[in-house]
Amino acid sequence: METTITADRERETARAAPATPNVSNEAYRRKLERVDAPPLSEMFQGMNMLKHIDPKYFHEMERALERARRLAREEAAPLVLEVDRALQRDPEDLEPVWELVRLAGRAGMFSLLIPKRYGGAGLPLIASAVIWEELCSVCAGFGNLVGAHYLGYLPLYASMKLRTWEKVCREITATERGERPVIMSLSLTEPLVGSDHTEAELIPGAKIQSEATPVPGGYMLNGTKVFISNGSVSGYSLVIMPTDRTRKLETLTAFVVPASAEGFHVDRDEHKMGQKACPATVMVYEDVFVPESHRVMPVGGLAKVLDIMGPTRICVGAISTGIARGAYEKARDLAMTHTMRGRPIIQHQWAQVILSEMLMNVHTARATYTEAGYCDLAWGTGKSVPMVRGGYRMKQLADRAMDTEVAKRFTDDEDRVAALLDRVLAMKSVNVPMEAGYGSVAKVKCSDAAMINAALALDLAGKAGLRHDRGLEKVFRDAKLVQIYEGTNELNRLSFFQRFVAKMDPSIHVFDRE
């Protein structure tokens, strides 16, 4: 205790008079040189990965693209404006959402990342990026409806609680093509806590009100979660709560909670500006009992893996790129069919320049999230998806290995899982902070591109873009959300600064308590 108090005092003193980074210091200078002159493999992630790419990976991506394109353009496109209109009229009537859930389910969209052994497609996360771009180019709400499912699924997959994971996987694949597919959501945000949930340094100060109190055989969950994407249509939610609210960082963990759990209810769906096809739900947990087997992360383990948000932010980059592309495509189509001052809009030079700018934004955004994706494969959690020639097939073997009793017994012991995770994170070839930093780059730059394109589309179209029935104003409403969720862009900028700049010198404070 005394040590902690002394350390706190030292930190307080340091903050009272912030240290000036000593650039004349030799060690510091060497660090700067290292940061300013990274090796080729860190500078050009895509080039670095060229030597590793397995042709099977490319073909898998091609198939994923084709599948998503067919679903988006042939099946979803005729519906999405109508769904958006219906939800504008009544955000509480979920039938239009269920219609899209069934559509996505029939196309196998909810089992893309589930191993083939459990009835899924067995795709790696990074291959799913092309799917998000494709779906979101037609409707961001529809794309996010599918994407938010994986936001719930991925932490469960990463938790290594193999028995619970298998049970949920099998339920997802068994119901996917039915009337009410079982999909997932992630219950993280609370009424007083938003983006600070996603940075370990901010968690101790966050106003988290929820708590999972340990009781015999499990935990009693209490609290309210807000803005939960897919909340009201999910069969399972991955719920993040501390087991002791006075020690949030040390006790934050995750639980898999079925929608049928006693004491859980959906309070309402928010009336959002856009992305209406993906409901944002207020979820209430009142004395919800969750058995020990449904706690899927070691107590306090969540904070340790928050950097693993990197890949999900890459996916938001892909989602945003899809929105930017949709804005471009719709604006271009409208420019071909509408006239201004006696000429088709597309024949005006100023319009050609705007469309050109928009398409350039799409290409830049795509390159950004792709580069971040390669970073994940080279240095981050994507390493678990071996891509070395021939090694891509290893993924199927790894999935098979995880289905063995030996593996399951190993993961029943969470101390061993935690130790394994520590060892992986400590590996020299793993650089999770770099991956998280690239995730922030993709998230911020691609979402900004989405918003820029959505606004440019309306600037180009004039009054023709303002009507709901033309589809362009929806893109504008949809686009804004990607700058907000998955950590606001403001938080991501600081997060990036911390991982790429402040890491050189501990005297640089980023998330200051002052």
Add this chain to the structure above:
Amino acid sequence: MAGEYEDIACMVREFAEKEIREAVPEDDLYPDAGFREPLYSRAGEVGFLSLLLPEDAGGAGECPAALAEVLYELSRVDASVAAVVFCQAFAHSVLCAAGRADLAAAEGFIASTVYDDPLDLAGGLSAAEGPDGWLLSGSCEDVALGPVAASLLLPASTGDGTALFLVPVAEEVRLSEPLLTLGLRACPLCDVSLDAAPATLVASGTAALDAYVGSVALMRGPAAAISAGIAAGSFAEGLEYCRGRYQGYKLIIDHEQMRAELGRIRAEALASRELFRSACRDGGADGGSLGLTVQLLAGEMAARATTDGVQVLGGYGYCHDCGQEKRMRDAKQAQCFFGCKELMLQDLTAAALA
């Protein structure tokens, strides 16, 4: 400028708080919620709907500067209400400029094509003179106030060029269902189709164009006032939120990053306010270039200020319960008064070349 109209501004602020604020979220659900007729009865009683009409035609005889102050104050609370007042004032302005204030004095709303480019009128309507007067046929999109109007002020081609007509809403006038639009939703729009609808000629030839284009030039300052009011509302709500909510260890307002963001919003709100006032002082002189500039810049600034205003509130800013997402939509819609902003840029350079 502000001092000159302070009394009007005070009265509008009081009206907005008492009659408008509470109903903003519900009114914004239009066309899924009703149009609030009683509000506009009250607005009519206090003179908001006839500000530009001369006193001898039953109006307040005010100038566009006074109108702009009214719109600014209304827009801080609900830009849709301001847009209704704006559209009515624009129709009055055109009719008065054409020497037909008598037509403007009639009861009810007068719908018009305020989202159209003034240099690209009369697209889909044609007029023919019959023994009993003019008859209009054809169709016209995005007519503002159409669903609630008693008459429509529409341009149509006569064979000799473009003329302006006032068309009473009668059985020959078919109105579409009210349109759902991006923003300013409670200022309703619809498409109109006419089948030999009787119409009164307002002006034709150069007189029609002068009346229309001249009114557009006068109304650019008031249009900018709507944008400025929206930006001011965005700052006020953003500031209030940041003062009451924590991020991490401290109030959001104590994060330098958020102070900078709010500072930018405030700068844009203040600058756009000064811009619309200067355009109204100018009163359409300089061939309307200042008005055009001000509408462009105030529109841009409001669009940025409101997009950032949503960002400041995060997820809450994106939801209907708070006003920020509505302001973001309203600001973008308000940028489209009198046509596409890219064409305005072309016109600004053309004016310099003329």
